[in-house]
Amino acid sequence: MTSTTSAYDPAGTTSAYGSAGTTSPYNMTDTGSTYGMTGVASGTRAAPAFPGIAARAAQTDATGRIPAQNWKELADSGYLRLFHPPEIGGTGADGLTQADAMEALARACPGTYWAATVSALLCGKLISTYGDLRSHEPLLRSLLSGERLAAFAVVERTAGSDAGTYRTTVRRAGAPGGGFVINGEKSRITNAPIADVAVVLARRERLPGDDGPDWCLAFVDLHQPGIERYEIAHMGLRGMPWGGIVFTDAHIAEADVVPVPFGELAEGMAWGWLKNSLAAIAVAESALSASVRHARERVSFGRPLAHMEGVQAQLAESRAQIDAARLLARRAMCERVAGRSARDLIAMLKIYATEMGVEVAARAVQIHGATGVTQGHEVERLYRDAQMNVIGGFTSNRLREQVAESLGLGPAVYSAFDWVTPAGLGQDPAGLDGLPYAEEAVS
Amino acid sequence: MEIPHFPIGEWARELADRVVEPTVADRDRERRWNPRLFAELAEARPGPSLTGPLVPRDLGGAGLSATQTVALLAGLGEGARDPGLALAVGVHAVLATVPLRAFGSPWQRERYLPRMASGEWVGALSLQQTQGASMAPAVTARPAADGSGGWVLTGELDLVAGAPVAHHFLVVAAHDDGGRTAFVVDRATPRLRVGEAGPAAMPTCPWGRLVLGGCAVPDTAVLGTVAGAATEVEPLLAVLDWVFSSAPWLGLIRALTRDAIEGARERRLFGRPLHHDQSVRFTLADLAARCELAEGMLHRAAQQFDSGHRPSHQDAAAARLFVAAAVRTVTDAAARLSGPLGLTGDRLVGRAHRDGLFFAGTGGGTEVLRPVIAASLLELG
Numbered sequence A: 001m002t003s004t005t006s007a008y009d010p011a012g013t014t015s016a017y018g019s020a021g022t023t024s025p026y027n028m029t030d031t032g033s034t035y036g037m038t039g040v041a042s043g044t045r046a047a048p049a050f051p052g053i054a055a056r057a058a059q060t061d062a063t064g065r066i067p068a069q070n071w072k073e074l075a076d077s078g079y080l081r082l083f084h085p086p087e088i089g090g091t092g093a094d095g096l097t098q099a100d101a102m103e104a105l106a107r108a109c110p111g112t113y114w115a116a117t118v119s120a121l122l123c124g125k126l127i128s129t130y131g132d133l134r135s136h137e138p139l140l141r142s143l144l145s146g147e148r149l150a151a152f153a154v155v156e157r158t159a160g161s162d163a164g165t166y167r168t169t170v171r172r173a174g175a176p177g178g179g180f181v182i183n184g185e186k187s188r189i190t191n192a193p194i195a196d197v198a199v200v201l202a203r204r205e206r207l208p209g210d211d212g213p214d215w216c217l218a219f220v221d222l223h224q225p226g227i228e229r230y231e232i233a234h235m236g237l238r239g240m241p242w243g244g245i246v247f248t249d250a251h252i253a254e255a256d257v258v259p260v261p262f263g264e265l266a267e268g269m270a271w272g273w274l275k276n277s278l279a280a281i282a283v284a285e286s287a288l289s290a291s292v293r294h295a296r297e298r299v300s301f302g303r304p305l306a307h308m309e310g311v312q313a314q315l316a317e318s319r320a321q322i323d324a325a326r327l328l329a330r331r332a333m334c335e336r337v338a339g340r341s342a343r344d345l346i347a348m349l350k351i352y353a354t355e356m357g358v359e360v361a362a363r364a365v366q367i368h369g370a371t372g373v374t375q376g377h378e379v380e381r382l383y384r385d386a387q388m389n390v391i392g393g394f395t396s397n398r399l400r401e402q403v404a405e406s407l408g409l410g411p412a413v414y415s416a417f418d419w420v421t422p423a424g425l426g427q428d429p430a431g432l433d434g435l436p437y438a439e440e441a442v443s
Numbered sequence B: 001m002e003i004p005h006f007p008i009g010e011w012a013r014e015l016a017d018r019v020v021e022p023t024v025a026d027r028d029r030e031r032r033w034n035p036r037l038f039a040e041l042a043e044a045r046p047g048p049s050l051t052g053p054l055v056p057r058d059l060g061g062a063g064l065s066a067t068q069t070v071a072l073l074a075g076l077g078e079g080a081r082d083p084g085l086a087l088a089v090g091v092h093a094v095l096a097t098v099p100l101r102a103f104g105s106p107w108q109r110e111r112y113l114p115r116m117a118s119g120e121w122v123g124a125l126s127l128q129q130t131q132g133a134s135m136a137p138a139v140t141a142r143p144a145a146d147g148s149g150g151w152v153l154t155g156e157l158d159l160v161a162g163a164p165v166a167h168h169f170l171v172v173a174a175h176d177d178g179g180r181t182a183f184v185v186d187r188a189t190p191r192l193r194v195g196e197a198g199p200a201a202m203p204t205c206p207w208g209r210l211v212l213g214g215c216a217v218p219d220t221a222v223l224g225t226v227a228g229a230a231t232e233v234e235p236l237l238a239v240l241d242w243v244f245s246s247a248p249w250l251g252l253i254r255a256l257t258r259d260a261i262e263g264a265r266e267r268r269l270f271g272r273p274l275h276h277d278q279s280v281r282f283t284l285a286d287l288a289a290r291c292e293l294a295e296g297m298l299h300r301a302a303q304q305f306d307s308g309h310r311p312s313h314q315d316a317a318a319a320r321l322f323v324a325a326a327v328r329t330v331t332d333a334a335a336r337l338s339g340p341l342g343l344t345g346d347r348l349v350g351r352a353h354r355d356g357l358f359f360a361g362t363g364g365g366t367e368v369l370r371p372v373i374a375a376s377l378l379e380l381g
């Protein structure tokens, strides 16, 4: 492996996750509309299209491990190829097909969905957008075939939202082989414990005369000395591998460091927001399905819960909210697949959809009563999963700041919180007889 | 951020902004309907008229699709900033028109639709009658006593949008056996009276009470099949109300959101601009999102009318439920951000706050919409 070409040449690939299928099972017809909902929908949506993965979802959560069979089914299904053009091994599905497939997989198993989609969609887009096809095509092909798994490492121990504090740095190796080395620690990263490669956002050490950007994306081979990883136990999406990576002079080939202006980060992350949104929608839909089932079966006061208006109201609100989120997700996905940024639309979607998911999951737990808080029950799992979507990949409030700025409200203004007392509102007032003179005199 | 508009909505927005908006505060204060405005909206060229968007071209209408009509009404709402007038236009151009188009006999279609499309004849109906028979029937229909055919209609209907200026009314009446029939009743019918009555909200809509004091109407006044309203006109009317009466509010919440953004830039609190306050910024971001979400819901429901299939009543009800909630969210937040001085009728936010509450109660309100949605989900009801 030379240090001037990508580390991801075809000769170096090994198959860790089974071989890839060639056709996609998601040949749904495009309705030609961004909303794509011309048909009549009734009841909850169709059952998951990944029956094996769905059947193992409870076990995946309980063990905190994605079974090998899931990876095989994923590769065979063609899911990993949907998001990319044929030139790099994809099947170039249209926006609605992509959205439907994402929702179907996330309904089957949100943890598996996260791991697979971070790699194939998010990292795939980052590499194809910012990388160079000549050197990175083999890497991309290996992600799309499922031979390799990727992680996107941005956040560090000390800070998530506040990127200004990130410290991981890439600098010239200086050693005979050339290339770069990376040092630092990325933490709370999806797929970190098992990924083969990480797309790392890092600072670039700039030598005199280099007026390129301060930041870069580095495609780092995680099977090398200088890499240590750890797992972090987490509340929801337990099957999803999650943890940290410590880089100590880990080596990166010349072609695998791509300088990027910091502003580009949000552009690439928007794929991740779509991923979170569809996960949230799927979790909510599963929670609603379970609620409808339970309401029809559970008898209370001599009749099924379904006959109680209070329960009906909760189900109806969930239905409307999920629909609203899904329609916006489909529109955003189509915009994006058509090559438009839609960054602010996707930010609004991520805020609404992920918070909606939490609300709908909480309602589902309520409708299930004690059953819903019993460990191992489907809605207990969904309730934990829903919360994860809100935080991952820019929190809601971080995104609200972005949307507010785009609305013309100017950039965020942070000032020390010191204006209440000067306005006369920071103290308890005098009583009915005015200020107690005696006390004043003593002090 | 660019707020996207369909071209047809843009056209309606500009027209309404020019023609309707300048007088809205006065008309609101005086609870006044101006027929000249209605005529201008009917005649505006170039472009489709606002009075006959859904009337087929061969009957003198604009022949727009349902999706285009939603965009048209949203543009009207946004430009006019007048919820009452937009409601009156929607009731005439959609709720009173489409049942005639869908179920009218050739004679009825040719008699009414061209004149409704031109704005010459205004069609009216009671908002009490757009939720099927969820409210107790207020009008009865008995066969004419002399056996010569025809029907006798008796009863009173409130909340009749367009009543004072209407040429005819769409009325659903119950028979003694519980069956219900839809009628088109001309205003000139003997024993028909329009009384003065209206809600405190939407004062720019011409309101009235329709009193049918034993009105004899011919068989040709029956719309659709005798005793067929429950499967013909009623479900259609419900879905039309849920979808198309919501459309102006899509434009209104866009206008309110924009106003709120401007207001936040102008107001100062604690010596700092209000828009530096993060909770204000976050609220505005959420309002912008509500507009996009509401648009998606209405667009889907409208598109189903254009698909050639039966539109889903569940999706229409969900759209209304969502839009009504979005209207409450946006008007509440916009009112809060405008401060206590902002809530006069001269400002959209004051009118919208009052009218939005009324809007949320129409179409059956949550007590009708939720069970309708739940019935589909649960396969019960």
Ligand SMILES: Cc1cc2nc3c(=O)[nH]c(=O)nc-3n(C[C@H](O)[C@H](O)[C@H](O)COP(=O)(O)OP(=O)(O)OC[C@H]3O[C@@H](n4cnc5c(N)ncnc54)[C@H](O)[C@@H]3O)c2cc1C
Binding pocket: A118, A151, A152, A153, A154, A155, A156, A158, A159, A160, A161, A162, A187, A188, A189, A190, A191, A237, A388, A389, A391, A392, A393, A394, A395, A396, A397, A398, A401, B278
């Ligand atoms: C399921 C999951 C998967 C993840 N996967 C990855 C991954 O693959 N790669 C990766 O790099 N990271 C990943 N993360 C980390 C994630 O990106 C961060 O957790 C997230 O960006 C927030 O950072 P933080 O946790 O440090 O919270 P903080 O930034 O400390 O925020 C704490 C709270 O303060 C609020 N806050 C912060 N800044 C502001 C502000 N300016 N204004 C108002 N409120 C503010 C936040 O909204 C939040 O409520 C993942 C997280 C989760 C939950």
